[in-house]
Amino acid sequence: MGRPGEGRDNNAAGFGEFELIARLFAPLSDAAHGFQLTDDVGLVPDTDNRVCVTSDMIVAGVHFLPDDPPDTIARKLVRVNVSDIAAKGAQVSGLQLSAAFNRDRDVSWIEAFASGLADDLALFGAPLIGGDTVRSPGPDSFSLTAFGRVGPHGLVRRSGAQPGDGLYVTGTIGDAALGLKILKGELGMVPLGRRQPLVERYRVPTPRHAFGAGLGAFASSALDVSDGLLADAGHLATVSGVSLDVSFDRVPLSGSAARLVKGNADLHLSLMGAGDDYEILFTTSTDNSDALAELAGASDTPVTRIGHVGTGPAGTVILRDSAGDVLTVPSQGFRHF
Amino acid sequence: MGRPGEGRDNNAAGFGEFELIARLFAPLSDAAHGFQLTDDVGLVPDTDNRVCVTSDMIVAGVHFLPDDPPDTIARKLVRVNVSDIAAKGAQVSGLQLSAAFNRDRDVSWIEAFASGLADDLALFGAPLIGGDTVRSPGPDSFSLTAFGRVGPHGLVRRSGAQPGDGLYVTGTIGDAALGLKILKGELGMVPLGRRQPLVERYRVPTPRHAFGAGLGAFASSALDVSDGLLADAGHLATVSGVSLDVSFDRVPLSGSAARLVKGNADLHLSLMGAGDDYEILFTTSTDNSDALAELAGASDTPVTRIGHVGTGPAGTVILRDSAGDVLTVPSQGFRHF
Incomplete structure (x- = not known):
């Protein structure tokens, strides 16, 4: 599963889709093939x-x-x-x-x-x-x-993140969410040259398939960012049974996105909870930085260290600004529109 | 594919779904894995x-x-x-x-x-x-x-029927179609005892999985009857490049169905073109009748010989009555309602 319903909005009946799935469908899965849908x-x-x-x-x-x-x-x-x-x-x-x-x-x-x-x-x-x-x-x-x-090293699972591991993401975050906002007219007039790359990224994402193919050699855990950076970090933290610390200022933005959010702190912050990035979020021991750099170079994939596996309660994700203060993002992983 | 759209009704745009698929999606398939969607x-x-x-x-x-x-x-x-x-x-x-x-x-x-x-x-x-x-x-x-x-003998394909092979079907034909007609109120009042088995067969078909598991040992071609007996016979005839002769009187009906169609020749004939039977239609050389009988017995599956692979034009299916006259069924494989 791309974990059914994860991070999606609650429905009319007032229960979360993820909870629904976990409760109703997970027992129909098995440990060997379906991983209880985790x-x-x-x-x-x-x-x-x-x-x-x-x-x-x-x-x-x-x-x-x-x-x-x-x-x-x-x-x-x-x-x-x-x-x-x-x-x-x-x-x-x-x-x-x-x-x-x-x-x-x-x-x-x-x-x-x-x-x-x-x-x-x-x-x-x-x-x-x-x-x-x-x-x-x-x-x-x-x-x-x-x-x-x-790959030869087996599946890279959501489980496996270890305290002390670095937390990394490929590419940039937020372009697709801004592209969707543009299509919905929520950002007012945006010049065509700035609008086009964001809308394109919303409509036709670029999966990191070349980078992913080599990920098994060093990643301790991974998933793709589809529901939103913080929501997906939360899934990874939950299944691995760890906490994650994310540094807001390190989360990479494209040039187009950086220009759009300049002077709009709320819009910038909202991108942490937006979806459709289709980047890879993964953890690996800092001992593997050479292998990571080599794969990034060979696959021409930008990779940024945005945080680390912490020692807080399992399943928590903490976003901090450069002063170390905790930031709160209103809606995490909202995917419907 | 359960051959996408096969035998289904034409849509508003006036082209058949099957034709649409064949034209648009078949080239995206490959010979080794997708069989060009045949x-x-x-x-x-x-x-x-x-x-x-x-x-x-x-x-x-x-x-x-x-x-x-x-x-x-x-x-x-x-x-x-x-x-x-x-x-x-x-x-x-x-x-x-x-x-x-x-x-x-x-x-x-x-x-x-x-x-x-x-x-x-x-x-x-x-x-x-x-x-x-x-x-x-x-x-x-x-x-x-x-x-x-x-299975150990490989896939039983739609191709492979040879002139002279017998044409067989498991179970009975038409129950599900009658069950649907009952649910839609098209058959007037039907006593509960007669109604129930037909409606159940429409709602919850019984696939022939035990029989199917042994089919590879002798069947030259096979498919399941979902679009309707004659429509699916047509798919088999087309892909195998043969003609099929079907004897109307040999097509097996359940006791419930036989009672309902008694004295209503049009209703009886319409069952040949109705769908949702989920029986297996297959061909095999008459040399294999012992193996066939053994599997039918071991899997407790009724099997009836309803015709043979003929020498007519490829892709044709001819339905004949006991006098040898050709019968025509108005709507073959209509599945929508």
Whole structure:
């Protein structure tokens, strides 16, 4: 699972989706393959732990905008799954697509969707294995299941972070959230040149598949940042049974994001709780800094140390400013819109 | 794929779903794993062809009735996938669930759904590996991906039927279609005792997993009957490049179905084109009748020879009455309602 419902908003019935899943579906899983649904992927039975699998479901109006270009919807769906697999030290090997197209979508829309899918299958070198397509009277809904070839060191799990380990993140945080705010008109007028890279990052994220493929050699724990940096750090802290200290000033922003949040401390802070970054958050002993630097260089991936595994209560994440004061982010991991 | 959209009704845009898939998605597949989407399952990469995979997607109001009991929706979803795997000579080994619950579904509904899922996972001895759950403003939509352990003789494909082979089907045909008609009130008053087994078969089909597990030893081709007997015979005939002759009078009906269609020739004939039977349709040389009888006995599965592989044009299915005259069924494989 990309941990079903994690960090998502409470529903009308007043219970958290994550709690719901944990309570109802986790017992249907097993320790050997499903990890009681505590990780981003499971292991396919009868593969000697060499093949992992993950699924993501997206619904128009919930996880993407109904008027998003159809090729970008398909590509984001692929990349979200590739990101889950990369964060586990594996490489995508094939995809299974279930698609419910709204009954009013015309052929050209579906063609564009298939074309985006084709582009990314070629990019990541993974074939379509199968799936199902149906028509729906409701919003377009897509479920993609991706298979991954597990690296020689085995899966990098959410568990495994050790006190003293450094906490690292690839790339930059917050671009996608700003891109979504721009699309929703929440940031007023933004010049096209500044707007474009942020919107693109929201619509078509770039999973860290080259970096992820080498992660197994040194990472003690990892997951991809999809629900939001702090929410996902919380998942990692919970499953590893540790606390995490994050330094706000070290969390890397892109040039576009830095310019937009300049002079707007609330907006800057909100990016720590925003989602859709699809970067890899991981822990590793500082003894491994050479191996880490080598992989970052070889895969051309920026990596920043943003904190460390602390000695606080298990499952807590503490965000501090440069003076060491604790910062509070209003909404962590809010993903619906 | 449970061959996406096969045999389903044309959509508003006026093209068949099957044609759409064949044209847009088949090229994204590969010969080694996805079979260009011409079969019920694909093969998971890096498993030496030992693990197969299939997905089915169902939407409330299209593939099930929104007020169907939630446990039966979950169980049907599992069984539809188990049926696909059984018809390929494989055994289900694990499941991946993507669920978009309508946002107004309350906890007890989801609990009942999870409970039905749990029952069938236990029945078929397969764990939940992972998946995703989300909330949707639209109808409940579920995609289940099932993994199968391929038998020692390899996958039983849709291709492989040879002229002269016998054509066989397990169990009986038409119960589910009659159950659906009863639920929709199309058959008037039906006594409860006669109504119940038909409705149950529509809601919770019984896949032929014990029979399917031994199918690889002798079947030259097979698939499960989901779109309708004649539609699925057509898929088999097309992929095998043969014609099939089906004897109407030999197609087995249950006692309940036989009583309902008595004196109603049109209703009887319509069952040949109805769906949701989840029986296995297969071909085998008549030399294998001993092996076939042995497996049928060991798995307690009724099997009926209903025709043979003919010498007509590839892809054609001819239904004949006892006098040898050709019968025409108005709507083949209509699955929506």
